[in-house]
Amino acid sequence: MLSSLRSRQLISGFGVIMVGILILGIMLHWFSYSYKIEQKKTELREISYDVLGYLNFQDGQFGILPDADMLAKAQQRISEHNLDDVTQNHFAYVINIEKAQVVWSAATLSKPNDLVDEDYYLHFKISKVLKTSFEPTFDQLKPLPPKNTLRLKDDPTALQTYDQEYLLAIQSFFQPKYGTFQFIVGVSIADIEKEMQDMRQKFAILLFLSAVLVLIAQLALSFWVVAPIKEFENEVKAIEAGARDSIHDHYPEELIPVKNALNGLLSYEKGQKQRYKDTLDDLAHSIKTPLTAMQNQLDQLRREANLDPSYKIAATVFETQIERIREIIGHQLRRAMVTNQGAMILSQPVRPVLFRLRETLQKVYRDKSFEIRINVDEYAKCRMDAEDMMELFGNLLNNACRFCKDVVEISAHHEDNLLVIDIDDDGMGFPLNNPAKLLQRGIREDSKSDGQGIGMAVSTEIVSAIGGKIELLVSPYVGARVRLHLPV
Numbered sequence: 001m002l003s004s005l006r007s008r009q010l011i012s013g014f015g016v017i018m019v020g021i022l023i024l025g026i027m028l029h030w031f032s033y034s035y036k037i038e039q040k041k042t043e044l045r046e047i048s049y050d051v052l053g054y055l056n057f058q059d060g061q062f063g064i065l066p067d068a069d070m071l072a073k074a075q076q077r078i079s080e081h082n083l084d085d086v087t088q089n090h091f092a093y094v095i096n097i098e099k100a101q102v103v104w105s106a107a108t109l110s111k112p113n114d115l116v117d118e119d120y121y122l123h124f125k126i127s128k129v130l131k132t133s134f135e136p137t138f139d140q141l142k143p144l145p146p147k148n149t150l151r152l153k154d155d156p157t158a159l160q161t162y163d164q165e166y167l168l169a170i171q172s173f174f175q176p177k178y179g180t181f182q183f184i185v186g187v188s189i190a191d192i193e194k195e196m197q198d199m200r201q202k203f204a205i206l207l208f209l210s211a212v213l214v215l216i217a218q219l220a221l222s223f224w225v226v227a228p229i230k231e232f233e234n235e236v237k238a239i240e241a242g243a244r245d246s247i248h249d250h251y252p253e254e255l256i257p258v259k260n261a262l263n264g265l266l267s268y269e270k271g272q273k274q275r276y277k278d279t280l281d282d283l284a285h286s287i288k289t290p291l292t293a294m295q296n297q298l299d300q301l302r303r304e305a306n307l308d309p310s311y312k313i314a315a316t317v318f319e320t321q322i323e324r325i326r327e328i329i330g331h332q333l334r335r336a337m338v339t340n341q342g343a344m345i346l347s348q349p350v351r352p353v354l355f356r357l358r359e360t361l362q363k364v365y366r367d368k369s370f371e372i373r374i375n376v377d378e379y380a381k382c383r384m385d386a387e388d389m390m391e392l393f394g395n396l397l398n399n400a401c402r403f404c405k406d407v408v409e410i411s412a413h414h415e416d417n418l419l420v421i422d423i424d425d426d427g428m429g430f431p432l433n434n435p436a437k438l439l440q441r442g443i444r445e446d447s448k449s450d451g452q453g454i455g456m457a458v459s460t461e462i463v464s465a466i467g468g469k470i471e472l473l474v475s476p477y478v479g480a481r482v483r484l485h486l487p488v
C-alpha cells in the first residue's frame with residue numbers, strides 16, 4: 001500500500017485519465033471501423049442488386065440477357081464497379097456449390113472456359129447452409145490458398161492478394177434440376193485496414209503526448225493540492241522536534257478539524273501535566289504542616305531531661321521516619337516534573353542552565369576550592385522540559401562538586417541525532433564493582449557509597465522518560481564521568 005497521499009493522488013488521477021483516453025480511443029477505432037464496413041456493405045448490396053438485374057439463368061447456365069442494348073449496359077455497369085479489374089480487388093461471380101466451380105464471372109461476361117486458370121478466381125470457405133433470399137448475406141474472410149502455391153513465392157502481388165481480407169455479399173439460389181448456386185460480390189478491405197493502421201499510429205502518438213501532458217498536469221495539481229498537507233506535516237514534525245508548541249498556520253477547511261484536534265490535545269497534555277504537578281505540590285504542602293508539628297513535638301520531648309530512655313528511643317525512631325517521609329515526598333515531587341517520552345516538548349538550550357547552576361554551586365561550596373569548566377556552545381540543545389533539565393543537571397553537578405578535588409568539567413558534542421554530554425570530576429570515582437547499581441530504582445541512600453548515588457535514580461528516570469541514556473564511566477581526570485545521551 002502506498003504510504004504517500006501525493007503518490008496515491010498522482011497514480012490514481014493519471015491512471016483514470018489514461019484509461020479513459022485509451023477506452024475512448026478504442027471506441028473511436030471500433031466505431032470508425034464499423035462505419036467504414038457498413039459503407040462497404042451498402043456499396044456491395046447496390047452492386048449485387050445492379051449486376052443481378054442483368055443476369056439470366058437458362059438451361060442451367062448463367063449469362064447476360066440476350067439483348068445487345070442490355071449487354072452494353074451490363075458491360076458499362078461492370079466497368080463502373082471495377083468488377084473486371086484484373087487485380088481482383090473487386091469481383092463478382094456465380095459458383096456452383098456442389099461442384100465448387102465458377103459458372104459465371106463478371107470479368108469474362110461468359111462462362112469460364114478451360115483456357116482460364118482456375119486460380120484466376122478467389123475461392124472462400126463459405127458456409128453452404130445459407131438461406132435462399134434476395135437479401136445478401138455478408139461475411140468477412142481471407143481467400144483460400146491457390147492450388148499452385150508456388151505463385152505466392154514468385155509473385156509478391158499474388159501474395160498480397162491472398163493475404164488480405166475481403167468483404168463478401170452472398171446470395172444463394174436453388175434450382176431443382178441444377179443444384180444450388182451462390183452469387184458472390186466481393187471487395188478488398190485492405191484500404192480500410194490501412195486507414196485503421198494509420199489511425200492506430202496517430203492515436204499512439206496522441207496517447208503518448210496526452211500521457212506527458214496529463215503527467216505534467218497531475219504533478220502540478222499534486223503539488224497544488226498536497227502542498228497544504230505537506231506544510232501541515234512539516235509543522236507536526238517541528239512540534240515533534242521541539243521547535244514549536246502548536247500549529248499556527250492557516251490551512252484549507254478539510255484540515256482545520258485535524259489542526260484543532262491536535263492543538264487541543266497538546267493543550268490538554270500541558271494542562272494535565274501542570275495539574276498533576278500542582279496537585280502533588282498541594283499534597284506536599286498539606287503534609288508539611290503536620291510533619292513540622294510532629295517534628296517540633298519530638299524536639300520538645302528530646303529537651304526534657306527526665307524523659308524515659310525508652311521514649312528517647314521511640315522519639316529517635318519517629319524522627320527518622322519523619323525524615324524518610326520528607327525524602328519520599330521530595331522524590332515524588334521530582335518524579336512529577338519528569339516529562340513522558342511521548343510528550344511533545346520544545347528543544348531547550350543547555351548552556352544557560354549550566355551557567356546558572358555553576359553560580360549556585362559555587363556559592364553552596366564556597367568553602368571548597370575547585371573550578372567548574374563549561375565547554376558547551378550555544379547550539380547544544382535537547383528536547384527536555386526546563387524543570388527536568390534543571391533537576392537533572394542540578395543532581396549530577398551537585399554530586400560532581402561534592403566529590404571533586406580541583407575540577408569539574410562539562411563538555412558536549414553531537415552524535416547522530418543525540419546530544420552527548422559528559423560531566424567529569426577528579427574525585428573518588430564510582431565503585432569498581434557494578435557502578436550501574438547506582439542508577440537502579442529502589443536503592444536506598446544508606447546502601448550507596450558515601451552519598452554518591454543521591455539523585456541518580458531521579459536523574460535516570462528523567463533521562464529514560466525522554467528516550468535518552470545515562471552511563472557511568474571513568475573520567476580522564478581519573479574520577480567519575482557521567483555520560484548523557486539526550487534527544488535533540
